Amino acid sequence: MQRRKFIKNSLSGLPILLTAPTILASACQQNEVIPTDKTVIVVGAGISGLAAAQKLHAKGFKVLVLESQDKVGGRLRTNRNLGIAFDEGASWIHGIDGNPITALAEQAGMTAAFADDESIKSYDIGGILRSPTIYSTAEDEFYTILNSLNKKGNASQSFETIFNNLYPAKAKDRLWKFLLSTYLTFDTGDLDKLSSQLYDEGEVYGGIEKISTNGYDTIAQYLAKELTIQFNQRVTKVDYSANKVKVTHNGTISEADYILITVPLGVLKANTIQFSPALPSIKQNAIQKIGMSCVNKFLLTWNTAFWDDVQYISYTPEIKDKFNYFVNLKKVITTTNALMTFAYADYARKTETMTDNQVIDEIMSHLKDMYGNKIPNPTNMLRTKWQSNENSFGAYSYTAVGTEMQHFDDLATEIGDKVFFAGEHTEIDYFSTAHGAYLSGIREADKIIDLQ
Numbered sequence: 001m002q003r004r005k006f007i008k009n010s011l012s013g014l015p016i017l018l019t020a021p022t023i024l025a026s027a028c029q030q031n032e033v034i035p036t037d038k039t040v041i042v043v044g045a046g047i048s049g050l051a052a053a054q055k056l057h058a059k060g061f062k063v064l065v066l067e068s069q070d071k072v073g074g075r076l077r078t079n080r081n082l083g084i085a086f087d088e089g090a091s092w093i094h095g096i097d098g099n100p101i102t103a104l105a106e107q108a109g110m111t112a113a114f115a116d117d118e119s120i121k122s123y124d125i126g127g128i129l130r131s132p133t134i135y136s137t138a139e140d141e142f143y144t145i146l147n148s149l150n151k152k153g154n155a156s157q158s159f160e161t162i163f164n165n166l167y168p169a170k171a172k173d174r175l176w177k178f179l180l181s182t183y184l185t186f187d188t189g190d191l192d193k194l195s196s197q198l199y200d201e202g203e204v205y206g207g208i209e210k211i212s213t214n215g216y217d218t219i220a221q222y223l224a225k226e227l228t229i230q231f232n233q234r235v236t237k238v239d240y241s242a243n244k245v246k247v248t249h250n251g252t253i254s255e256a257d258y259i260l261i262t263v264p265l266g267v268l269k270a271n272t273i274q275f276s277p278a279l280p281s282i283k284q285n286a287i288q289k290i291g292m293s294c295v296n297k298f299l300l301t302w303n304t305a306f307w308d309d310v311q312y313i314s315y316t317p318e319i320k321d322k323f324n325y326f327v328n329l330k331k332v333i334t335t336t337n338a339l340m341t342f343a344y345a346d347y348a349r350k351t352e353t354m355t356d357n358q359v360i361d362e363i364m365s366h367l368k369d370m371y372g373n374k375i376p377n378p379t380n381m382l383r384t385k386w387q388s389n390e391n392s393f394g395a396y397s398y399t400a401v402g403t404e405m406q407h408f409d410d411l412a413t414e415i416g417d418k419v420f421f422a423g424e425h426t427e428i429d430y431f432s433t434a435h436g437a438y439l440s441g442i443r444e445a446d447k448i449i450d451l452q
């Protein structure tokens with residue numbers, strides 16, 4: 001996703017926090033060790049779980065991480081099958097100033113390049129290149145509208161309802177469909193479910209946007225270095241009725257003094273983990289009310305590049321959320337001839353029912369419209385299916401109709417100083433991001449440390 005557009009938005013509205021990077025690298029600092037024989041089970045080896053586990057381990061806790069997949073990272077997932085790092089989940093560091101990922105990336109050896117927002121060409125159907133003035137005027141108007149809209153709806157109305165009522169012509173306009181899709185749906189979720197009052201919640205960091213060039217999972221591998229992690233262990237039951245917490249995974253029961261649950265909101269929604277006793281109703285309500293979006297990413301490679309030498313290429317089809325945005329990876333990894341494109345919301349879910357050939361045909365129809373029928377088919381394609389992925393059931397959390405900001409804090413609230421919760425969906429200020437997930441892990445580790 002690309003929260004950079006919200007940064008532009010926020011310059012005129014929301015506060016920009018320049019959080020001191022010092023707290024942020026703390027997961028990897030060897031702090032004073034607390035003499036403790038206390039044990040912690042961390043469920044999930046995504047960035048939130050790893051950050052917490054690393055900090056607790058450094059403090060002297062006996063930490064066991066249980067991960068359902070065969071590798072660390074969760075939604076920091078990098079596919080290197082085509083010889084370049086294709087980040088299937090997070091790609092961008094959203095604003096480098098004060099962002100904990102900036103320091104962490106440096107420590108971990110994750111390389112990242114400046115992604116230049118201004119380097120963009122926009123095509124209409126028929127391969128017609130839009131004038132940069134028309135594009136940037138619409139973009140400015142889009143942000144003006146976005147800054148004013150949240151006072152216009154009521155709590156039961158979706159963003160789409162309000163927008164379509166107020167701007168019926170824009171709702172049908174191809175450029176506006178693109179702006180709504182790439183600058184809003186991408187960062188949040190389905191517009192017909194997105195809250196008309198809370199669509200621009202969350203804080204942003206200032207500074208430029210960077211895109212990872214050697215893979216975001218570098219950070220996960222760095223955090224995991226000294227940890228005890230059991231892979232291919234799917235947690236199915238958490239019994240916290242006795243003094244020690246009992247965790248069932250693959251038919252085995254492990255016990256600990258504390259448990260930190262970092263599975264994605266989609267997994268909590270799917271109810272694949274049985275809690276005994278059941279989770280408090282306040283938490284169950286929050287799980288139900290906060291939305292889980294879907295974004296799918298597609299990497300296509302060619303032997304030679306035939307496209308514009310710009311960072312971003314936008315295309316504005318009639319169908320919303322459909323392969324309308326291309327990141328030219330050649331601009332950041334010069335040795336590669338690759339484009340990354342996206343599908344969002346319902347169209348993203350639809351792609352998961354399509355074959356590779358069907359997906360390639362659809363993407364190629366957009367590229368052919370822009371660059372002519374003679375362009376070659378890609379040599380390879382990689383793709384994601386985040387909705388049907390049983391380790392996340394979606395991409396990230398968003399403020400759906402019915403969500404209240406308090407719900408994020410409800411998800412973060414511990415139960416009886418024994419059961420703790422982290423993950424991007426528990427971070428009220430930075431939900432849906434890698435940095436939010438990281439901060440949530442540090443937050444929960446600190447809570448457990450403070451109990452000693």
Ligand SMILES: Cc1cc2nc3c(=O)[nH]c(=O)nc-3n(C[C@H](O)[C@H](O)[C@H](O)COP(=O)(O)OP(=O)(O)OC[C@H]3O[C@@H](n4cnc5c(N)ncnc54)[C@H](O)[C@@H]3O)c2cc1C
Pocket residue numbers: 001002043044045046047048049066067068069072073074075076088089090091092093094233234235236262263264267272273295296297386390391392394395396422423424425432433434435437
């Ligand atoms: C397509 C996409 C694009 C994104 N783009 C960006 C971006 O550019 N910039 C950015 O800042 N953020 C981005 N994000 C968001 C960011 O990737 C996430 O917010 C962050 O990685 C979430 O970390 P987490 O630790 O909360 O969860 P996860 O990384 O999902 O970790 C949870 C872990 O729990 C494991 N698990 C699940 N169920 C079980 C179980 N029952 N038992 C044991 N383990 C289990 C999972 O396998 C996973 O490893 C993107 C996400 C997606 C999907």
